[in-house]
Amino acid sequence: MSVTASDVAQVALLARLTIPDDRIDEVTDRFTRVLDLVAELQQVDTDGVLPMSNPHDMEQRLRADEVTEVNERDHLQQPAPAVEDGYFLVPKVID
Amino acid sequence: MPDINLATATAAEVLGALNNRDISSVELTQAYLSRVDALNGHLNAVITVDHEGALTAAKDADDARHRGEGGILNGVPLLHKDIFCTSGLRTTCASRMLENFTPPYDATVVSKLKAAGAVTLGKTNMDEFAMGSSNETSYFGPAHNPWDLSCVPGGSSGGSAAAVAAGLAPLSTGTDTGGSIRQPASLCGITGLKPTYGRVSRFGIIAFASSLDQAGPMTRTVEDAALMLNAMCGLDPHDSTSADMPVPNFHDALRGDLKGLRIGLPKQYFSELLDVRVANRIQDALKELEAEGATLVDVDLPHTQEGIATYYVIAPAEASANLARYDGVRFGHRCDDPTDLMDLYARSRSEGFGSEVQRRILVGTYALSAGFYDAYFKKAQQVRRIISNDFKQAFDQCDLIAGPSAPGVAFSVGAKSHDPIAMYMEDVYTLSVNLAGLPGLSLPAGLINGLPIGLQLIGRAFDEATLLQAGHRFQLRTDHHRLAPPFGEIS
Numbered sequence: 001m002s003v004t005a006s007d008v009a010q011v012a013l014l015a016r017l018t019i020p021d022d023r024i025d026e027v028t029d030r031f032t033r034v035l036d037l038v039a040e041l042q043q044v045d046t047d048g049v050l051p052m053s054n055p056h057d058m059e060q061r062l063r064a065d066e067v068t069e070v071n072e073r074d075h076l077q078q079p080a081p082a083v084e085d086g087y088f089l090v091p092k093v094i095d
Numbered sequence: 096m097p098d099i100n101l102a103t104a105t106a107a108e109v110l111g112a113l114n115n116r117d118i119s120s121v122e123l124t125q126a127y128l129s130r131v132d133a134l135n136g137h138l139n140a141v142i143t144v145d146h147e148g149a150l151t152a153a154k155d156a157d158d159a160r161h162r163g164e165g166g167i168l169n170g171v172p173l174l175h176k177d178i179f180c181t182s183g184l185r186t187t188c189a190s191r192m193l194e195n196f197t198p199p200y201d202a203t204v205v206s207k208l209k210a211a212g213a214v215t216l217g218k219t220n221m222d223e224f225a226m227g228s229s230n231e232t233s234y235f236g237p238a239h240n241p242w243d244l245s246c247v248p249g250g251s252s253g254g255s256a257a258a259v260a261a262g263l264a265p266l267s268t269g270t271d272t273g274g275s276i277r278q279p280a281s282l283c284g285i286t287g288l289k290p291t292y293g294r295v296s297r298f299g300i301i302a303f304a305s306s307l308d309q310a311g312p313m314t315r316t317v318e319d320a321a322l323m324l325n326a327m328c329g330l331d332p333h334d335s336t337s338a339d340m341p342v343p344n345f346h347d348a349l350r351g352d353l354k355g356l357r358i359g360l361p362k363q364y365f366s367e368l369l370d371v372r373v374a375n376r377i378q379d380a381l382k383e384l385e386a387e388g389a390t391l392v393d394v395d396l397p398h399t400q401e402g403i404a405t406y407y408v409i410a411p412a413e414a415s416a417n418l419a420r421y422d423g424v425r426f427g428h429r430c431d432d433p434t435d436l437m438d439l440y441a442r443s444r445s446e447g448f449g450s451e452v453q454r455r456i457l458v459g460t461y462a463l464s465a466g467f468y469d470a471y472f473k474k475a476q477q478v479r480r481i482i483s484n485d486f487k488q489a490f491d492q493c494d495l496i497a498g499p500s501a502p503g504v505a506f507s508v509g510a511k512s513h514d515p516i517a518m519y520m521e522d523v524y525t526l527s528v529n530l531a532g533l534p535g536l537s538l539p540a541g542l543i544n545g546l547p548i549g550l551q552l553i554g555r556a557f558d559e560a561t562l563l564q565a566g567h568r569f570q571l572r573t574d575h576h577r578l579a580p581p582f583g584e585i586s
Binding site for chain 1: 336398419422425448456464471479533556
């Protein structure tokens with residue numbers, strides 16, 4: 001499976017990562033090597049096999065729909081880079 | 096100091112000294128902190144030392160003991176992998192992204208160990224976001240192996256393994272997504288247990304791959320691992336994947352012999368690809384288990400090789416989703432002077448994440464993207480079930496499975512860091528165990544040219560008790576776990 005530098009740039013955009021132009025060939029090369037490794041999967045016959053997303057096939061445990069937590073907004077926002085009146089501040093995006 | 100050699104002391108030994116009033120937790124904690132201060136410059140095993148918090152906790156433990164109170168690890172110092180959120184104590188995940196992150200709450204594992212009376216000395220080095228097998232992807236630089244400082248300690252829980260091996264603490268926590276407790280335990284000559292998926296709460300552990308991640312003890316002995324697992328595990332309402340299963344007393348379960356125990360040997364773990372010196376050490380270890388009454392049987396795990404491909408789709412895919420939360424908005428690294436929201440996201444993430452983390456996010460994003468989902472992610476989840484079924488069939492014929500923990504001994508810093516595929520092969524014997532959600536234990540099995548190698552035992556789901564019992568019997572017969580690197584004695 002070969003991917004091009006522009007394929008990798010498209011995936012980077014989806015992942016919200018920037019790859020500098022001088023590193024795109026190296027990143028593409030290593031990305032291709034990982035894809036070559038995982039290509040081995042295609043040799044396994046998986047007809048009729050159910051995908052497994054949880055190792056014990058657990059079902060989601062539910063709890064009673066009751067308030068169990070207190071409001072700790074100020075405490076929990078302490079690690080934020082910038083807040084105001086309980087909101088997270090981000091750069092202005094619409095002029 | 097009474098007669099305790101911190102370079103080799105077990106938690107059970109220091110607990111005995113504490114309970115006999117031979118030493119106070121404050122004295123013991125001060126002594127371990129002095130070792131951390133003296134030795135960590137060579138090891139880089141600890142990212143953050145909490146002198147003040149540790150001494151306060153030690154004083155509280157001493158007070159509790161005087162009142163006749165205190166939990167099962169009361170006053171015993173430990174180190175946490177820097178992936179566990181610790182309230183008020185910086186938690187970096189060894190990433191620039193979280194270089195200045197101080198969590199507002201404790202992980203369940205942290206609060207449970209605190210409640211048991213353990214004293215947190217600090218936070219250990221690791222591969223960035225637990226992605227690596229050598230500790231070299233850490234933003235804070237690699238940790239070093241105390242058996243040979245030019246070698247890696249393994250990873251991702253490399254700092255935790257190096258710290259216990261060098262006697263910076265008798266206990267440390269680790270997490271294991273594809274081998275990150277067992278492989279560094281093997282390379283540093285200590286005992287490491289990855290419990291069954293769901294046995295230990297993941298709440299407050301910085302997520303890598305949520306269907307694979309599991310926390311466990313890293314210790315000198317199986318007895319210490321049993322003590323620590325007793326304190327760590329159990330159902331947690333804060334983690335909907337934590338298991339509602341009966342929890343035995345793992346320390347009590349150490350008693351008893353191995354008569355009638357069937358140990359399965361998968362031929363795929365002993366192929367010609369395995370280093371013959373490692374194979375010989377494992378064969379020697381198996382003879383000890385046979386002498387305890389166990390019988391050896393051949394079993395088949397036919398998709399061991401495909402496990403690597405399966406893992407390197409599922410783990411990056413889950414990671415790409417989990418790490419989407421680092422957007423520069425609510426916490427973590429934010430780039431300077433973003434021009435717009437897209438620039439804020441992309442530049443904060445590219446500056447904050449190292450290259451291995453970015454590579455896995457890219458692979459994971461690709462595997463989940465439109466047009467590739469069925470060929471990669473769904474296919475990998477189907478093969479995951481086949482691998483899980485292989486284990487179930489093998490366990491029809493045996494009670495435990497044995498093999499190596501890692502393909503070889505510790506390698507030099509830099510030897511594999513430029514070849515992601517060679518690095519991924521470090522986990523060939525461990526990652527299928529995570530795919531199947533089973534418990535795995537790495538035990539010191541001797542030295543090869545002065546470097547340790549580990550025996551891995553794999554158990555049925557939620558049967559850590561049998562694993563620990565077999566491991567304990569092995570350690571009663573052998574002294575591999577008593578060996579300590581010369582480095583720790585120099586100080």
